Amino acid sequence: MKKHNFSAGPCILPQDVFKEASQAILDFNDSGLSILEISHRSKDFVDVMDEARNLALELLGLEGKGYKALFLQGGASMQFLMVAYNLLETKAGYINTGTWSDKAIKEAKLFGEVAEVASSKEANFNYIPKGFILPENLDYLHLTSNNTIFGTQIKHFPEVDCPLICDMSSDIFSREIDFNQFDLIYAGAQKNMGPAGTTLIVVREDILGKVTRKIPSMLDYQTHISKGSMFNTPPVYAVYISMLTMRWLKEQGGVKAIEEINNKKATLLYSEIELNPLFKGFAAKEDRSTMNATFSLTDGDLKDAFDAMWKEAGINGLNGHRSVGGYRASMYNALSMDSVGVLVDVMSELERKA
């Protein structure tokens, strides 16, 4: 039986996408060939890459606005260094909202001065820092829109007069934002867009080419833009499944339509966390994520009982990250309202029994 999959990443994808993707392994587009054995220069695959790039821009409302979409390898972690390599000349600002920002800061420091403009470290990153003052003359400001581990999410993005860079790995395509305010967005596919193995980068072309250092071809965004993400062999299957997932999202009505469902799922779960005395939420209420809900039991003695109950109900992937503990329910686009309902029923049953 199919599990209710709350895994944080790699994570749930639409069932229809899995079906179509598995068929393409055996026979892609009735070609008599598997997608895994054809040239990435073949028309069949070039069409996939084109559609993937176009869908990404379309879903973000960024078509025809000077942005380019790329599908590269190395994960979001590679972007921690590529962003700095391509854009950091003297000084960049970073908002530290936990683990992922921390890692991005560490890489950027190899290339120039880093101003950690704000941080919520003193509270184990359970909120999003606000009201900070930006230093002048930053090459860019870097944000993490959703902290997958701590379950916090930026709801209001700062207005800045330097390029704005955002790691959207765990909430890309989950909610409507004015994406025009960003100059570079990146997202590892395996949280809300596809399987592990590719990373989406959406970049405004006119911010590139301004640093004085030499950049190796593979790490230079301009190389990949000029070659349409085909400078070297792309991760064909990961791009294909990401493309199918974006097609699926478009069929659902796009980002706006999925956001409504995501908000309903989050409201259902957070209401239970608030009303059920056996649970407490980790993240500050105004900053809590619609994608990753972090919570724990108020009475640790109930852990074995609760764990047995959710496993029995067919739920997978609820254990929290080791740096927070407790539980984390990841509710990405492909997770159904029904699955959230099953979890909430288990939580209220625990209260009835305890």
Ligand SMILES: *Cc1c(COP(=O)(O)O)cnc(C)c1O
């Ligand atoms: C998972 C994650 C990353 C790291 O992604 P990789 O593709 O494993 O390098 C970076 N940022 C955020 C917000 C993430 O959730």
